[in-house]
Amino acid sequence: MNDNHPAGHGPTRALTVADVLALPVLAAGQPQVVTGMAHLERPVGWVHITELTDPASFLKGGELVLTTGMPLPDDVPGVRRYVDELADVGAAALVIELVRRYHRPPDALVDACRLRGLPLVTLAKDVNFLEVTQVVHALLLGNQADAMRRTQRIHEAFTALTLRGAGPEDVVRAAAEMSGRTVVLENLVHQALICEPSGGTLEEALTGWEQRSRATGADDHTATCGPAGWLTAPVEYQGERWGRVVMLPARADGPAFGPEEITVLERTAMALTVARLIHSTPWERTAHRNALRDLVDQRHRSAEDAHARCAALGLPTDRSRFVATLVDLRAGRGGTDTETRLLQELRTAGVSALVGELAPGRLGILLALRPSQPWRPIVERLCSTALGLAPQAVVSVGSEITELSDTARSFREAARVAEATPPGQPLPPDRSFHELSDIGLARLLYALREDTRIQEYAEQQLGRLIDHDTQHGTDLLTTLRHYLDAAGNKTTAARRGGLSRETMYQRLRTIERLLDRDLESGEQRTELHAALMALDVLRAH
Template sequence: MTENHPTMRQPAPDDRDSSAPVRAVTVADVLALPVLTAGEPQVVTGVTHLDRPVRWVHITELTDPASFLKGGELVLTTGMPLPGDAAGVRRYVDELAGVGAAALVIELVRRYHRPPEALVDACQARGLPLITLARDVNFLEVTQVLHALILGNQAEAMRRTQRIHEAFTALTLRGAGPEDVVRAAAEMSGRTVVLENLVHQALICEPSGTTLEEALTGWEQRSRATPSGDRTHQGGPEGWLAAPVEYQGERWGRVAMLPARTTEPAFGPEHITVLERTAMALTVARLIHQAPWERTAHRNALRDLVEQRHRSPEDARARLVALGLPTENSRFLAVVADLPVEDTTANATANPETRLSQELRTAGIPALVGELAPGRLGVLLALSASRPWLPAVERLSSAVLDLAPQAVVSVGSEADDLTDAPRSFHEAARVADATPPDQPLPPGRSFRELSDVGLRCLLYALREDTRIQEYAERQLGRLLDHDTRHGTDLLPTLRHYLEAAGNKTNAARRGGLSRETFYQRLRTIERVLDCDLESGEQRTELHVALTAMDVLRVR
């Protein structure tokens, strides 16, 4: 039984994206050339092998052409020398298949008008594509056209290889970080590229033609199933192309290129070149940038999570799991630590991110730690259902305060799902932004949470809002101007009165004044501010304005 399939037009070289790696000329490409389509080619066997690369063209009328072949040739024949017996035909095909011929093209014009059954059976048994031509074709013209195409393709491949080397050299010279290197590799190769550490955690993933979820789901198990090697190699169940990243015998991890989900060959020589240059550029980046890859990966993952830059919740979850954070059956809690710069620089050897990560790892608390902004660290805790969050946060807070005694540690609310983790971070950040430097810690706690944000903290958080500034000035400006011009102390008197909740006797005692003097000052305050201090509403307005004025003066 034959596999007669009319050939379909394949993309011409000019149709291809100039930025994509140069693809080798295949049997399918050859059959799409006008010089061969004129012969009405039909694929008789090996239709699934039309992606075989064609290295050269060989015209032969010999009974033993294999002795002149090196593999990858498209063999053209009129069929004249084909043995007449089935055994001879099988031997003829076996020799072609054994040497690695790309395909056999036979012209059905002179000796044959249909392919011999023995030839069809032999080609089918060896998986050798057999193509018949119903019309006369000038084999010499086929050779000229195809050789020009192959040589042009090889020249373009050399030019692209040169551009690859130049691109990575430029990245190295400008001191590019690992993220830039991996991104460039994915763009140049058109494949997903992943940098992992020695414990098979995916630190950087640049997907191409896929999503983070598809690229990283089950990463550790898939990675462990792909053996590591001492050089660039392809292997494992998924056929990854992988290269070690190392320097002077010290290995730091490996970079993997994942095959595309297409019918094209998984990888070609250009992909190997890209991956090898990627590994070299990553080595240089590691030597230039002293920050450990894990710290940078955690930092970037947290920033993307907080700012919700992932394409989907599934992408975010796959990325964090690939970094080693458990997400199944976990509760999440965000902690923000604001560290004064002078406290952290005093001990330069104790990097806060590294110290806190080690502390949490020692305590067996799964977490990601990373700098969200200068002076602000973010921590995402992943806690099991049976583990209360308070001891974990207290231990973390103590470690932070050991590093920087003036630090402010703030906690968001628990999140049952990773999709709610950004909300927990935003809550913790609001608490941190609302905490004045002189705000005392709540009794029995070394951290702050939303319930600690009172009026003073709220106004402190809004202190840069011009509406708050304008309100405080409108309410108290005239009183402050009066004190300045006349050398009086009416503002402290008002403060004592408001803090005593309108009790004049207590207020006078607080201010160390006689009742008569105190009453006289209150009347002056009412006249200057044109207000009624007996009004609870107006006292509230003045109390808010006075608190706002206090926080506006905090430095």
């Protein structure tokens, strides 16, 4: 049987007319396709040998009909009726042997088959029809057995996913891998929440998603829908529908979905229902989180993929202004409630955004702004909500960007602002959030406090003075601080330290000797001032 298997085809798809004609047992008859060349990919479900004038009465559709031509009617109307009955019942093709009655196909037969689009194949040499049926039926039965085994593996795979509590992303990914097709989970308003492309890109799968999805229509069961031929299945539980899962055709002119793809999609819908019941996080929130993390970590294959994915989630990517905002809760708790409230606040204000947890205790918000829409009042509104729920929270903002591909930079700037904001840092007088312009030297040093180079610098600059104070009970470090804070004005420094001018001069000479520094040098005073600020940061935190 293996020798007669169509070259290049495994048992993973239906046997076609072209496959059968390529079998050695039939190729020996020198088959010639007379009509229906465009229909040779029709699946063959069985082979039927007939010498009857009305063979269609014994057919169910999908049969390859073999005949010697002996029963073919002599009159043209009879030939047309013969072909019409075969075409009406859905025969896959008609194969006629040109050995006994005919040596060329009758014109009436050719014309009738061409008119009905029925493939007509002639055999120039004698072929053992019984052997043809044995070989083809063995292949068909083998395909059926393989299909049953693959179906069993599909059920086992999804059962394993369900038993281990797989999330919706794992379920959709498994469906795409098993089917070799792009699979998408969407919600009730036609937003694509999860997409696993197969053999293509996110851009190809998701561009214009909402419009395409709405054009597909809806169905209450697994079905092929719409002009694009999507295979869809509802995701629901006890009458409550949450969305649907979609399997896209391999290509516009690709083969239709078979029983295996239908099985995969039905099991996907079931597994997604279970995942929804056991995982409390709403799909939309997870989708926002994943989309934000992919933007921040720059995990998209292209800018076009990023645009298509965010647009399919409802973010208007055609707008030219975006702002990244971080809400650092500091306590590491309350992220879920705050995330929900912030999203509700934005929806109430009619502001488009992605909101999601980027890390424990840190929420990310990407605002999509209309051309004339100011972002500061929106962020202030978010601050009011966030600080009302978590008073210790720090809200930081990156710079405004005009390209979605710059999202990572804007979030990186917001993160640097957050890292440079110590606990209890006073808010600016005119707003409730922090931005890049707020970072001075002290806050920069705070952000770098764990860098050993900063620690080494502070010790190298001030270590000898600190050691002297420790050993002799002096407080020269405080004297130096007053002097540097007074920008080198000895009189002001003496007054702040409660010292006489002579005592101040004496202490400053001692400091210069211990540190080997010239305190009259503006550059050296700056170096010492930076070291003193670094020491304060290190001691405080």
